[in-house]
Amino acid sequence: MEALQAALVEIVGSDHVLCGEQEMAPYLTDWRGRYHGHALAVVRPATVEAVAAVVRICVQAGVAVVPQGGNTGLCGGATPLETGRSVVLCLGRMRQVRALDADNNTLCVEAGVTLAEVQMMAQAADRFFPLALASEGSCQIGGNLSTNAGGVQVLRYGNMRDLVLGLEVVLPDGRIWDGLRGLRKDNTGYDLKHLFVGAEGTLGIITAAVLKLFPPLRRRATAWLAVPDPAAAVAVLSRLRGGCGDRVSAFELVGRPALELVLEHIEGARDPMSGPQPWYVLVELSDTHEQAPLEALLEQTLEVAMEQGEVLDAAIATSLAQAEALWALRENISEAQRLEGISIKHDVAVPVSRIAEFLACAGERLRRAWPEVRIVAFGHIGDGNLHYNLSKPESSANEAFIARTAEVNAVVHDLVHALGGSISAEHGLGQLKREEIRRYKSEVELDLMRSIKQALDPAGLMNPGKVL
Amino acid sequence: MEALQAALVEIVGSDHVLCGEQEMAPYLTDWRGRYHGHALAVVRPATVEAVAAVVRICVQAGVAVVPQGGNTGLCGGATPLETGRSVVLCLGRMRQVRALDADNNTLCVEAGVTLAEVQMMAQAADRFFPLALASEGSCQIGGNLSTNAGGVQVLRYGNMRDLVLGLEVVLPDGRIWDGLRGLRKDNTGYDLKHLFVGAEGTLGIITAAVLKLFPPLRRRATAWLAVPDPAAAVAVLSRLRGGCGDRVSAFELVGRPALELVLEHIEGARDPMSGPQPWYVLVELSDTHEQAPLEALLEQTLEVAMEQGEVLDAAIATSLAQAEALWALRENISEAQRLEGISIKHDVAVPVSRIAEFLACAGERLRRAWPEVRIVAFGHIGDGNLHYNLSKPESSANEAFIARTAEVNAVVHDLVHALGGSISAEHGLGQLKREEIRRYKSEVELDLMRSIKQALDPAGLMNPGKVL
Numbered sequence: 001m002e003a004l005q006a007a008l009v010e011i012v013g014s015d016h017v018l019c020g021e022q023e024m025a026p027y028l029t030d031w032r033g034r035y036h037g038h039a040l041a042v043v044r045p046a047t048v049e050a051v052a053a054v055v056r057i058c059v060q061a062g063v064a065v066v067p068q069g070g071n072t073g074l075c076g077g078a079t080p081l082e083t084g085r086s087v088v089l090c091l092g093r094m095r096q097v098r099a100l101d102a103d104n105n106t107l108c109v110e111a112g113v114t115l116a117e118v119q120m121m122a123q124a125a126d127r128f129f130p131l132a133l134a135s136e137g138s139c140q141i142g143g144n145l146s147t148n149a150g151g152v153q154v155l156r157y158g159n160m161r162d163l164v165l166g167l168e169v170v171l172p173d174g175r176i177w178d179g180l181r182g183l184r185k186d187n188t189g190y191d192l193k194h195l196f197v198g199a200e201g202t203l204g205i206i207t208a209a210v211l212k213l214f215p216p217l218r219r220r221a222t223a224w225l226a227v228p229d230p231a232a233a234v235a236v237l238s239r240l241r242g243g244c245g246d247r248v249s250a251f252e253l254v255g256r257p258a259l260e261l262v263l264e265h266i267e268g269a270r271d272p273m274s275g276p277q278p279w280y281v282l283v284e285l286s287d288t289h290e291q292a293p294l295e296a297l298l299e300q301t302l303e304v305a306m307e308q309g310e311v312l313d314a315a316i317a318t319s320l321a322q323a324e325a326l327w328a329l330r331e332n333i334s335e336a337q338r339l340e341g342i343s344i345k346h347d348v349a350v351p352v353s354r355i356a357e358f359l360a361c362a363g364e365r366l367r368r369a370w371p372e373v374r375i376v377a378f379g380h381i382g383d384g385n386l387h388y389n390l391s392k393p394e395s396s397a398n399e400a401f402i403a404r405t406a407e408v409n410a411v412v413h414d415l416v417h418a419l420g421g422s423i424s425a426e427h428g429l430g431q432l433k434r435e436e437i438r439r440y441k442s443e444v445e446l447d448l449m450r451s452i453k454q455a456l457d458p459a460g461l462m463n464p465g466k467v468l
Numbered sequence: 469m470e471a472l473q474a475a476l477v478e479i480v481g482s483d484h485v486l487c488g489e490q491e492m493a494p495y496l497t498d499w500r501g502r503y504h505g506h507a508l509a510v511v512r513p514a515t516v517e518a519v520a521a522v523v524r525i526c527v528q529a530g531v532a533v534v535p536q537g538g539n540t541g542l543c544g545g546a547t548p549l550e551t552g553r554s555v556v557l558c559l560g561r562m563r564q565v566r567a568l569d570a571d572n573n574t575l576c577v578e579a580g581v582t583l584a585e586v587q588m589m590a591q592a593a594d595r596f597f598p599l600a601l602a603s604e605g606s607c608q609i610g611g612n613l614s615t616n617a618g619g620v621q622v623l624r625y626g627n628m629r630d631l632v633l634g635l636e637v638v639l640p641d642g643r644i645w646d647g648l649r650g651l652r653k654d655n656t657g658y659d660l661k662h663l664f665v666g667a668e669g670t671l672g673i674i675t676a677a678v679l680k681l682f683p684p685l686r687r688r689a690t691a692w693l694a695v696p697d698p699a700a701a702v703a704v705l706s707r708l709r710g711g712c713g714d715r716v717s718a719f720e721l722v723g724r725p726a727l728e729l730v731l732e733h734i735e736g737a738r739d740p741m742s743g744p745q746p747w748y749v750l751v752e753l754s755d756t757h758e759q760a761p762l763e764a765l766l767e768q769t770l771e772v773a774m775e776q777g778e779v780l781d782a783a784i785a786t787s788l789a790q791a792e793a794l795w796a797l798r799e800n801i802s803e804a805q806r807l808e809g810i811s812i813k814h815d816v817a818v819p820v821s822r823i824a825e826f827l828a829c830a831g832e833r834l835r836r837a838w839p840e841v842r843i844v845a846f847g848h849i850g851d852g853n854l855h856y857n858l859s860k861p862e863s864s865a866n867e868a869f870i871a872r873t874a875e876v877n878a879v880v881h882d883l884v885h886a887l888g889g890s891i892s893a894e895h896g897l898g899q900l901k902r903e904e905i906r907r908y909k910s911e912v913e914l915d916l917m918r919s920i921k922q923a924l925d926p927a928g929l930m931n932p933g934k935v936l
Binding site: 101102103104105106126147148150154155159161162171175176177178179181182183184185186187188189190191192194195197198199203214215216217234235237238241242243244245246247287288289297349350351352353354380382383384385420421422423424425426427428429433437440441442444445448449451452454455456467468 | 569570571572573574594616622630644646647650652653657659660662663666667671682684705709710711712713714715756817818819821822850851853888889890892893895901905909910912917920922923935936
C-alpha cells in the first residue's frame with residue numbers, strides 16, 4: 001500500500017494524492033449520502049498521460065480504479081465499494097479546452113470541465129450546447145458522458161450520447177485510445193465511443209470528448225397547460241409536434257400532487273390557474289430565428305386542442321419573468337418533495353404511447369396494496385420518462401411504507417418492464433440498480449454485456465460492483 | 469456439404485435453399501460487379517427463428533455466414549469471399565411490419581423491408597422517415613443498419629445509427645438478442661445496439677429494428693448558389709444555420725467540373741446561372757409548418773451573404789418543378805460520371821472547417837503528380853462528406869491513371885487522415901477498404917475492434933474478410 005501511494009505521488013505529486021481519512025471523506029460518499037466506500041487513496045491526475053500511468057500502477061498492484069467526476073450521480077456509480085482495495089481517480093483537474101471549432105460546430109474539452117462551463121463556451125462562440133441538468137454547475141463532462149446524462153432538452157436534442165462525436169479513453173490496461181474525431185460521418189468499423197458512453201467507468205476512463213454544438217436558440221415561448229388526463233397530454237404532444245416539429249423543445253407532465261407540494265413548500269410559487277386541475281403540462285417551443293412567431297404557432301395549435309377537449313386551460317407566458325415562474329414550478333418539484341419528507345423514487349421510461357396506461361395501472365396496483373399512497377408523478381414525457389415518487393401523507397405511516405421499498409419497486413418496475421420500458425431512464429445503474437436490473441434484462445443481454453466487460457477489462461478492476 | 473444443404477432445407481424448405489450455380493449467381497456478385505464470391509448455398513429464411521437455426525447449423529458445420537440485404541452496397545460487404553466455405557443468408561423474406569406506434573413515433577420492421585417501403589409507411593401515418601438514398605427502392609433496412617447508411621438528409625437527421633432505437637439480432641452462436649425497445653431514454657448498461665449498427669454483419673445478423681419517426685416536412689425552399697470557393701460555401705453554411713437552424717436540411721457542394729459533366733451527359737439539364745461559376749451549393753430549407761416563410765428566411769440570409777461576397781449569384785426555385793430540376797443537377801452527377809467513363813472514387817469526410825483546406829491541398833498534390841487530372845468534387849459538405857472522383861480527360865491517358873489507383877488513394881487518404889478525417893464517410897469498409905484502413909487506424913483502435921470481434925464471434929464465422 002505504501003509502495004502504491006509512493007508510485008502515485010511520483011506521477012501526480014504529493015498534493016494530488018490524498019490518503020488521510022478526513023481529506024478522502026468527500027470522495028468516498030455520494031452527494032445524497034446514501035453510499036459510503038473505502039479507498040487506499042484519492043488521486044487527481046491533470047493529464048491523460050497521468051491518468052494512464054495511474055491506471056497502469058493500479059493494475060500492476062491489482063487495485064481497482066473508481067473514476068469520479070463532479071460526484072453528483074444518483075446511483076452510487078462514482079463511490080467506491082465498502083469492501084475491496086480501490087483508488088478513486090478524480091478527473092476534476094483535467095480542465096483543458098483542446099479545441100473550439102465554430103465552423104465544424106464542435107468543442108473538444110477534457111473530462112473535468114463542468115457542464116455549465118461548456119454551455120458558456122458554446123454561448124461565447126454564438127453556439128449552443130443543449131444538455132441541461134440541475135447539477136450543471138458542478139457535474140463534469142466526463143461524468144455526463146459516463147452516465148449518458150439526460151435532462152429537459154432531450155426531446156429535441158437527445159441524450160448526452162447523441163451530443164458527442166469523439167472520445168479519448170484510458171483503457172483498463174492503461175493504453176490511451178485517441179478517438180477524438182470531430183466527424184459527422186465515419187463508417188470505418190465498430191463505433192467504439194458508444195461502448196464507453198453510459199458504461200459508468202466500467203470499461204475505461206473517458207478523459208476528453210469532442211462535443212457537438214448547435215445554432216443558438218434566439219426565441220422561446222412557454223406555456224402551462226391544464227389537461228384532463230395523461231392520455232390527453234400525449235395527444236397534445238403529437239398535435240404540437242405535427243405542427244411545430246422540432247420547435248417543441250420541452251414537454252413536461254406535472255401531476256396535481258406534485259404542483260401542490262411546490263405551492264406548499266416553495267416561497268413565491270403560485271398556481272397559474274384559478275382552480276385545481278388534475279394534470280398539467282409545461283411546454284416550451286424554441287427557435288433559432290429571433291422573429292419566429294412562436295406564440296402564434298402555439299395559440300393556433302392549442303385552440304384546436306381545446307376544441308378537442310385535450311386542453312382544459314392554458315397560460316402562455318408573456319414575459320421572460322412569467323416563463324421563469326412557470327419553469328420554477330417544474331424545477332422545484334424535487335426540492336419540494338425533499339422538504340415534504342422521504343419518498344420512494346423511480347426514474348422510469350416507457351414508450352410515449354404507454355404513459356397513460358402506466359400511470360393508470362401503476363396507480364391502481366399501488367392503491368390496492370397500499371391505500372392512501374401519495375403518488376407524485378412528473379417528468380419528461382416527451383421522452384417517455386417519468387419520475388414517480390411514492391410516499392404516505394402521514395409520517396408515521398410513511399416509515400412503514402418506506403421499509404417496504406423492495407416490494408413497491410417490484411410493483412412499479414414489473415409494470416414498466418411489461419410495458420416495454422426501462423427501470424433507469426436517465427440516472428444509470430451504478431450500485432443502486434445493479435441487482436434490480438438482473439430481474440428484467442434477458443440472460444442473452446446480460447451475457448453480451450459480460451462478454452464485452454471480459455474482453456475489455458479481464459481483470460475486472462475498472463469500477464467494480466457497478467452496472468454488472 | 470450435402471448434409472448441410474439438407475439441414476438448411478429442413479429449416480426453410482427447398483424453395484429457399486439455392487445451390488445451383490446459376491440460381492446463386494445474383495447473390496455472389498455485388499451490384500457494381502466488382503466482387504465475385506463462392507458459396508455452398510444461398511438460404512432465405514423468413515423468420516428470426518429460422519435465421520437463428522441457419523446460423524446454428526452453419527456454426528456446427530464450421531461454415532461462414534454472409535448476411536445479405538438488397539445487395540446494393542458499394543464495398544463488397546455482402547459478397548462472400550472467393551475462397552472459403554460460406555452460406556449467403558438473405559434477409560429479403562423477413563418482411564413483417566411488427567408495429568407502428570404513431571404516438572411513440574416508432575416503426576418496428578423486419579430487416580427485409582425496403583427503405584422506400586419504410587418511407588411510405590411513415591408517410592401513411594402522417595410521419596416522416598428521413599433516410600433517403602439513391603437505392604432506396606431496393607436497399608433493405610437490415611443493410612441500411614449494418615452499413616450505417618447516410619445520404620442527403622444527414623445534416624438535419626443524422627445517419628441510420630441515429631434513426632434507430634432498438635434492434636433484434638441473431639448472435640454468432642445462434643442465440644437471439646431481443647433489444648427491440650422503443651425508448652428515448654434507457655440507461656441500463658452498455659448500449660449494445662450501436663455495436664451492431666455499422667458492423668457490416670461481422671458481429672451478428674440484424675433481423676428487425678425499431679425506427680424513429682419524425683413530424684412530416686410540409687414546406688421546402690430550394691436554391692442553387694454560386695460561390696467563389698469552398699471556404700465561402702462553409703461560411704454560408706454557418707450563416708444559414710445561425711439564422712435558420714435545423715431548417716437547413718441539405719447543403720450540397722458541387723464543383724464546376726461536376727456540373728459540366730451533368731450538362732454534357734444528362735438530357736434536359738440546364739445551367740441555372742447565365743455563365744460558368746467556380747463552385748455551387750444546392751441548399752434546401754424545410755419545415756414542419758406549412759406556412760413557414762422559408763423563401764423569405766432564405767432571401768434574408770443570402771442577401772447578407774452576397775454583401776459579404778460569400779455568394780456570387782443565387783437562383784431560388786419558385787415551383788416544385790424548378791426545385792426538382794435543381795435537385796436533378798445534383799443527383800445526376802454519379803450517372804453523368806459513369807457515362808463519361810471510369811474514375812477513381814473516394815468517399816471521404818473531414819471536419820466541415822477543413823473542407824476548403826482539403827480541396828486546395830488535395831488538388832495541388834494531385835496536379836503535381838498527375839498534371840491534367842480532372843477533379844470531380846461534390847458532396848454533403850454540411851456533414852464534411854465529399855465524393856471526390858479523379859480521372860484524366862483523355863481515355864488513353866486515363867487507363868494509365870486508373871492503374872495507379874493505389875498511389876492516388878494514398879495521396880487522398882493520407883491528406884484526409886492528416887486533417888482528422890475518415891476514408892469511408894458513408895459506404896463502410898467491406899472488402900474494399902479492409903486493408904486500406906489498417907494504414908490509418910491506430911493499433912489501439914484496431915485492437916479494441918479485434919477484442920470485440922473475438923468476444924462476440926470467437927469462431928470468426930460471421931461475414932469473414934470484411935471490416936477487420
